Every structure is written in structure tokens, then in C-alpha cells.
Amino acid sequence: MSIKKSIEIHETAFVTSAYRASYESISKDYYAKLWRNPKTTAWIKNYSKSVSSEEAFTHSLRNRYFLEKIKESVQNNKIDLLINFGSGFSMYPYFLNENLTHIEIDKPDIIAYKKDRISDFLADYKLPKREVHYISSDFSKDYEMPLLYEINKIKANRSSFILIEGVLFFLNRKETLRLFDLFSKIQKKNDLVGSVSFQDQMEETETFKKLIKFFKEQVVLSDHFEYQTINDGFYNGLKNYTLVDQQDYFSIKAKYAPEKSFTEEILNENLYILTKN
Ligand SMILES: C[S@@+](CC[C@H](N)C(=O)[O-])C[C@H]1O[C@@H](n2cnc3c(N)ncnc32)[C@H](O)[C@@H]1O
Numbered sequence: 001m002s003i004k005k006s007i008e009i010h011e012t013a014f015v016t017s018a019y020r021a022s023y024e025s026i027s028k029d030y031y032a033k034l035w036r037n038p039k040t041t042a043w044i045k046n047y048s049k050s051v052s053s054e055e056a057f058t059h060s061l062r063n064r065y066f067l068e069k070i071k072e073s074v075q076n077n078k079i080d081l082l083i084n085f086g087s088g089f090s091m092y093p094y095f096l097n098e099n100l101t102h103i104e105i106d107k108p109d110i111i112a113y114k115k116d117r118i119s120d121f122l123a124d125y126k127l128p129k130r131e132v133h134y135i136s137s138d139f140s141k142d143y144e145m146p147l148l149y150e151i152n153k154i155k156a157n158r159s160s161f162i163l164i165e166g167v168l169f170f171l172n173r174k175e176t177l178r179l180f181d182l183f184s185k186i187q188k189k190n191d192l193v194g195s196v197s198f199q200d201q202m203e204e205t206e207t208f209k210k211l212i213k214f215f216k217e218q219v220v221l222s223d224h225f226e227y228q229t230i231n232d233g234f235y236n237g238l239k240n241y242t243l244v245d246q247q248d249y250f251s252i253k254a255k256y257a258p259e260k261s262f263t264e265e266i267l268n269e270n271l272y273i274l275t276k277n
Contacts, residue, residue, distance in 0.1 A: 007043060007219045009170055010110050013088025014040040015047070016059050016166055023060035026257050028067055031091040034121055046218075051210045054266045057257075058249045065252045065271055066163060066194050067092065069245070073161055073192055074100060080158040083151065083186070085139070085179065086167030089114060093130040101131045103154055105147070108136040139167075139175055144182050151186055161192045168197045172226050184240035184276065193241060193274045197230040198267070207265045232270070241274040
């Protein structure tokens with residue numbers, strides 16, 4: 001019997017925001033709960049049983065790590081702009097300093113839905129006002145020129161932090177290289193990139209095998225879906241960037257939630273901060 005595929009890739013954005021809402025004191029994302037909906041709640045229950053029950057906790061740690069890194073850069077006057085590639089339903093603008101400008105980029109349906117809902121939340125005083133620019137783009141298409149044009153119009157000569165979180169798994173290596181090439185065109189010396197990915201060795205773990213099985217059975221995948229793992233060599237080999245920090249879920253748990261333990265095998269990701277040369 002074939003299993004009905006019920007989740008579109010872009011809907012994974014609802015899932016990561018629901019994860020952050022379930023560990024608010026760790027993620028510090030007190031607005032993630034605004035995106036809660038019954039379909040995502042059911043999906044998470046199923047995923048938690050089929051893959052790993054620690055995903056909500058680890059994703060909350062991930063949000064916290066990038067939040068602290070972005071805050072630190074703002075406090076040190078290093079950045080004026082946060083550009084979030086594959087932003088999904090991330091809510092960073094609303095818990096960061098109001099002087100920061102934001103650009104959020106994602107597929108058209110995510111952007112259209114988010115823009116609409118955010119405007120309702122603002123009208124209902126559920127969110128503080130922030131300067132957020134939304135751009136629709138598909139990183140699997142021929143997107144660079146129009147996207148660069150749109151970003152440059154907003155960015156002018158300002159310094160930026162580019163975040164690409166929870167996205168590279170869905171892209172292939174060629175698309176990833178094109179993205180990092182675009183980042184280097186957008187950014188100037190000492191600007192920052194935050195990225196997260198699975199290392200190759202994760203493929204050997206039972207949890208990762210369960211993840212791939214779950215995606216193949218339940219997620220509507222594009223024709224070219226090949227999931228991607230990325231080793232440190234990729235980041236160390238980028239000629240326009242230098243790796244300045246690297247963590248994984250074990251090291252950030254020790255920092256942000258030392259009192260808690262992982263109760264089963266986790267889908268460990270590596271988190272990287274790079275600066276533009
Ligand atoms: C797991 S969600 C992560 C969202 C957000 N960064 C977070 O951490 O909550 C993956 C996001 O990547 C976006 N995405 C995946 N493939 C993409 C593509 N080819 N072009 C643009 N966005 C893409 C999806 O639409 C979705 O919003």
C-alpha cells in the first residue's frame with residue numbers, strides 16, 4: 001500500500017517554528033507560537049515517533065545560537081542588516097534591536113503567506129514594528145540577477161549578516177555553491193554568514209536513515225531532491241570566506257541548556273559562522 005505524501009517542502013517551515021515554540025525559554029523565540037496550526041502539530045507527533053523526539057529541543061538550541069551570534073554582531077556595531085535566505089517563519093526581526101533592517105527571502109508561497117499573516121499580527125498588536133523587506137526567490141532556478149538587484153536596492157553600502165538555516169539539506173552542491181558565490185557579491189569585508197548543515201558521517205546513523213525514509217514516504221519532493229550533507233572542508237575551502245566559529249548540538253547544549261540531557265540519538269547538525277575576506 002502506498003503512503004499518502006502529505007507535506008510540501010515549504011511546510012517544513014511551519015515545523016521548525018513549532019519546534020521553537022515548544023522550548024521558548026531556550027530558543028527565546030516568544031513569537032513562534034503565532035504560527036501554530038493543527039496540521040503541523042499532527043505532523044510533529046508523527047515525525048517525533050518515526051525519527052527523533054529531540055528535534056524540537058535541538059532546533060530551539062539552533063535558533064538560540066544564531067540569535068546570540070546576531071545580537072553580538074549588532075552590539076559590536078558590525079552589522080546593520082540581517083538577510084535570511086530560506087527564512088520560512090523565522091521571527092528574528094521581532095526579538096532583535098529595532099534599528100536592524102531585515103530582508104527575508106523564500107519561495108513565493110511562503111513569502112506571500114508570511115507577509116499577509118505578519119500584517120495581521122501587527123494590526124492586532126501581537127508584534128512590535130520592524131523594518132522587514134520580503135523577497136520571493138527560488139534558489140533552484142535562475143534567480144541571481146533579480147535577487148541581487150533587489151537586495152542591493154535595500155542594502156546600499158551597509159554591513160550584513162546572512163543567515164541560511166535549515167535550507168542546505170534541500171539543495172544540491174551546485175545550488176549551494178551558487179548561493180555562496182552570491183553571498184560574496186552581496187557582502188563586504190568582515191560581513192558575516194551563519195550556516196548549518198549535516199556532515200557526511202551522519203548518513204551512517206540510524207536516526208538519519210529514519211529521516212530520509214520519512215522524507216521519501218511523507219514529503220512531496222521535487223524531481224531533483226537529493227538531500228545534501230556537507231563536510232567542514234566545504235566551508236574551509238570557500239575562497240571568499242574564513243570560518244570563525246563552529247559548533248554542534250552537543251556544544252551548544254552545554255552552553256544554553258547544560259541541565260538537560262538528550263534522551264535518544266539526535267540528528268546532529270554543525271553550525272558555522274564565516275567572515276567575508
Ligand atoms: C526547514 S525550513 C527552515 C526555515 C527557517 N530558516 C527556519 O530555520 O525556521 C526550510 C525553508 O527553506 C525554503 N526553501 C527550500 N528550498 C528552497 C529553494 N529552492 N528556494 C528558496 N527557498 C527554499 C523552504 O521554503 C523553507 O521555508
